[in-house]
Amino acid sequence: MPQLSQIRRMEAVSFRSFPATSTVFDGTWAIRLTAGHPSKRLNSVSPLDPSDRLWLEDRIHKAEQRFKSFGRSLVFRLTPLAPKGLTELLAENGWEEFQESIVMLADISKFELSKTIDQVPLKDVGTWIDNFIEMSDYNTDLKPGLAEVIGATEPETGLFVHSNDKGENASVLRCVHDRDLVGVFDLVTHPDFLRQGHGKAVMETALLWAQRKGALSSWLQVVAENKSAISLYNSMGFSELYRYTYWKPPVDSQSHGVLRNAAIAAL
Structure with a gap:
């Protein structure tokens, strides 16, 4: 696993390379939204500090409201920078991990x-x-x-x-x-x-x-299921740096709120 500082830098470079129309921060959560393009990386919440794990339920609710104002469904993009408590909270409330991507790096x-x-x-x-x-x-x-x-x-x-x-x-x-x-x-x-x-x-x-x-270095993001692309990148000298996953709320969250288990304390 690379140092968290390296992952933070790669995340920052990624945001600059694929800029969202709106980026606001809730603590170290980058809330990115783009009305004119539905790409997940342009319309998702990316936590950027594993220690930023307070008031999770309240912050998820606020993020949901912001996404609704853009006509989007809330999506989380979880890298190794996401607090463990957040992943557990989403999973326990029926959220679904629906895509895994790999960040690859090469010394060019x-x-x-x-x-x-x-x-x-x-x-x-x-x-x-x-x-x-x-x-x-x-x-x-x-x-x-x-x-x-x-x-x-x-x-x-x-x-x-x-x-x-x-x-x-x-x-x-x-x-x-x-x-x-x-x-x-x-x-x-x-x-x-x-x-x-x-x-x-x-x-x-x-x-x-x-x-x-x-x-001096080249990086890219590839869906983990795209084996042919990964094979090409490996042959050219790229190797895996870290992975991230996208999470979406359960189907019934539209009418009942994103989090259904209010008994789970914010970590």
Whole structure:
């Protein structure tokens, strides 16, 4: 397990790389909401200190009300920074863990990328998003929201589109360079060109760009069930740093409140 300080830094970099429209703090709980995009990481509560474990029920209720004002259902995103008492409280009240993701990290300072395709990042955000939508099952109605997220990202963003030998766009990737780190997001390969090395190729192009910008390490987030992506990342030198899970309330919480067991004391 990495040091908590390293996890805190990675969480902060993650928030800057995928900025929410609204971020407020309740103690060390980051409450992130975005009206224009339904992504879980943009609409969830992320506790950032294991010792911040007082008045849990009251704080969950307040978070629920804030989410309702945005038309969202309350979701918790629990990393190793979450207090143990919170996880137990949610589980005992019928909350469901519904997705696990892995944060992976690689030292790219020694990556040999001399034979990598050198490409200038795409400046046209709309064109990049169009390619991303074409290659994925992304909802076209969310295009404005994704454009807003990319436009609001303060660290330098690199948008890459990789083409095959026939000039057909085969894969896309978004990365964010933040000092000595570069985050990799939205890696997608066109369904017609899977297992032909295009995902790795666009990754290497992006990492070459980041190397030249001074990045020493690269990080990414991947759903734990995505074994093929994890295999690719492992082959490139990435390894697991830590995991996080998403939690959602029980179905009947809409009418009875998020917490049903009021007898459980806040820890």
